[in-house]
Amino acid sequence: MHYVTNCGAINRGRGVVLLLLASLLSGCLALPQTGLFAFRLAVTSLGVEEVRIGPYSLQAGLDTSDLSSLLVSSLGAGSLSVQATLAMGLGLPAGMPAVEMSGFRWTLDMPGVEPVQGQYQQDVMLTSGDDAKLRLPVAFDIFATDTQRMAPMLDLARQLSSQGELPPGSELAITPGDLRGLGMTLPAGLFTPTIRLNVGEDGRLIPQH
Structure with missing residues (x-):
């Protein structure tokens, strides 16, 4: 016992x-x-540069008062491509450890045109207090045959080139890729949800909750 x-x-x-x-x-x-x-991705800046409309290469801040009439005459019965570069700053909130992100998917929805989307395929090192500077290609077409949609498209093209920023009402969505840091890897989508931002009237970036 x-x-x-x-x-x-x-x-x-x-x-x-x-x-x-x-x-x-x-x-x-x-x-x-x-x-x-607790990963949080911060979009710290968002601007437009290197705007090209058809054969015309435009710089932000130039006088574009005659741009609409110029583009209409260039359209004829066809179409014009609008190409621009979206300059974006990505970072992390203060106090978060540095991580490496294996690219991301993005979607940009601007008033007057169909959503534009793409895949940033390069690795991005994210640190707090030192934003990564990225460039995303944006492109859409202006069609002369669609008269109802041509006017807002022309207005959008003129705003992109004259102001160098996205118009109010635009929405940007970013879906991060895999995250590597602190000796581990988090697969995309597990703890890295899609981040959505609105562009306000004054150009401020407003996170969607």
């Missing part, structure tokens, strides 16, 4: 030790994950 009692005490002791080890291990694993699980 004495032998059985000791075995029971030993088994209980082992159970306590295993429980403590499990708690310690789970605590150690949770510490490096905390920063990644």
Whole structure:
């Protein structure tokens, strides 16, 4: 009987030790994950540069008062392509550890045109206080045959070239790729949800919740 009692005490002791080890291990694993699980991507700037409309290469800030009539005469019965570069700053909130993001998917919805989307395929190093400067190609066509849609498209093209910024009401969505940092990797979509931003009347970036 004495032998059985000791075995029971030993088994209980082992159970306590295993429980403590499990708690310690789970605590150690949770510490490096905390920063990644709380991942927040910050779009710190958003501008438009290198605008090209058909054969015309335009610089932001130039007088474009005659641009609409010029584009209409160039359209004829065909179409004009509008190409621009979206300059974007990406960073992390203060205090977050640096991570490497394996690219991202993006969608830009501007008033008057169909949404434009693409895939940024390069790795991006993200740190707090030192934003990554990225360039995204944006392109759409102005069709002369669609008279109802031609006017807002022309207005959009003129605003992109004259002001160098996205028009109010635009929406940008970014879906981050895999995240690597703190000795681990988080697969895309697991703890990295799509980030959506609106462009306000004064050009401010307004996160959607």
